[in-house]
Amino acid sequence: MADLYETHVTAELSPDLTEPELAELRWHLGLGPRPGRLVIVVDGWPVVTADEDGEPLPEDRWESDAYPLLAQRGPADPRIGGIAFAGLTRRDGSPDQARWALSARQVIHPDDGWPLDQLLAWMRRRASGHHGGPPEVRFHQRFHEDGPSLTDYLPGAEPGDGGEA
Template sequence: MADIFELMLTLDLRDELSEEERAELLWHLGLGPRPKVLRIVTDFPFVVEDDHGELVIEDRPEPLLGRHGEASKVGGALVSVLLRKQDTRHSAWALTSRQEIHPDDFERTGQLLGRLANKAGDFHRRPDGSVNVGWTRFYEEHRPEPLVVRDGVVIWPS
């Protein structure tokens, strides 16, 4: 049994992405090189054993939404796309990403999604101020659950 969830993001973003944010987002989507400085998600701790058998924490940045190709548990394909929209009256960027995610990655991915929710178009905002960024489902379930960011924090499935 695996603790894998399908993560489906569908967001329209306002034209407020700085060049640095856009470059980092493209890297996270697996669509561009890693920027020299990471500003959105800055820590990628990874525990390894050193030459003396001691556990140490290394920083190993990796794209959070950058897997492309066949999904291993949820079926279908893993993809990420960021497109410049033609009609920019309401939103300037269309973002879609379908990924497999483990609960260990909820916190880091949540940092990215919290930032993206702040840039989301009004279409995604709910009356209570939260932002609908997509949905998620446990890989063995058939019915997805809405994925919402409230006050900058992702409400992950329990």
């Protein structure tokens, strides 16, 4: 049986995200193609070391097997219930002041932990607040066998290990 987590992410992101950051963020959310170069989540991906026939590849042909982290759409795994979604939109305001609003509800496996931690840490660094308020990033996870309560925790912490916010 797989370990699955219901995962909610909301963030208010800086209006000055770069085009490479936006391209990768849109890809992670399932809203655009994979960019040629990743600038947010740069390591921790599985490495492909064999060809499609299972034959080992020379080390100079190994490549990372990056995938979008928050791109699920439609019915979520039945153990979680509900639907999976992700969205990113620009808030109203002048272009230099209009923040990016992000929301996602996904089903995450623990193997996605390190890449997801990198994405969440980037969001924290790029978060902004409303009218100079504190940066706004929310991240909640619930193990699929737990009850309906949500647990806040910081990127890199495991639920229940004292890293809760």
